[in-house]
Amino acid sequence: MRTAIKISTIMLALLAGFFFQHFFASTEHSRPTLAKDKYCMLSTAPCTQHDVTMSLNSNTPHPLMPVLLTVEWPATTSSSLLLELTGLEMEMGKPVFQLKQLRPGVFQGEVIMPACTSSSMTWLGELSDGTQTVYPAIRTTR
Missing domain, CATH: 2.60.40.10 (Immunoglobulins)
Structure with missing residues (x-):
C-alpha cells in the first residue's frame, strides 16, 4: 500500500510539473516585442x-x-x-x-x-x- 502511494505521489508531481512548465512557456511566448518593421x-x-x-x-x-x-x-x-x-x-x-x-x-x-x-x-x-x-x-x- 505504501509503495502505491509513493508511486502515485511521484506521478502526480511529474504531471503537475509538466502542466506548470507548459503554462509558463506558453505565456512567455505570448509577450509582445517591439519589432522595428511592425511598429x-x-x-x-x-x-x-x-x-x-x-x-x-x-x-x-x-x-x-x-x-x-x-x-x-x-x-x-x-x-x-x-x-x-x-x-x-x-x-x-x-x-x-x-x-x-x-x-x-x-x-x-x-x-x-x-x-x-x-x-x-x-x-x-x-x-x-x-x-x-x-x-x-x-x-x-x-
Whole structure:
C-alpha cells in the first residue's frame, strides 16, 4: 500500500510539473516585442505606415498627462478609430482610446498613458478603423 502511494505521489508531481512548465512557456511566448518593421514609434515627427500618418503633440509623453494623437487616414470611411495599448516591459492591462473624426480622413484623440513604477515604459498599440489595423508605439518617461 505504501509503495502505491509513493508511486502515485511521484506521478502526480511529474504531471503537475509538466502542466506548470507548459503554462509558463506558453505565456512567455505570448509577450509582445517591439519589432522595428511592425511598429511606428510616435513623436511630433509624422510616422507613416500603410498610408496612415500618425503623430503626437509631444516627443516625451509622461504617465497620467494627456497627449494628443493626430492620425491622417485618407482611405477610411469610419467616423472614429480605436487605439488599444499593451505594455512592453510589464503587463498593465490594455487601455483603449477613441479618436474622433475632425474632418474626412483626419482623426484626433487625447491619450492618457497609465502610470508605471519604472522610469520609462513602451506601449505597443493597435489602431483600427474597424477594417484595417496599423501599429503605433509610444515611449513614456517619468
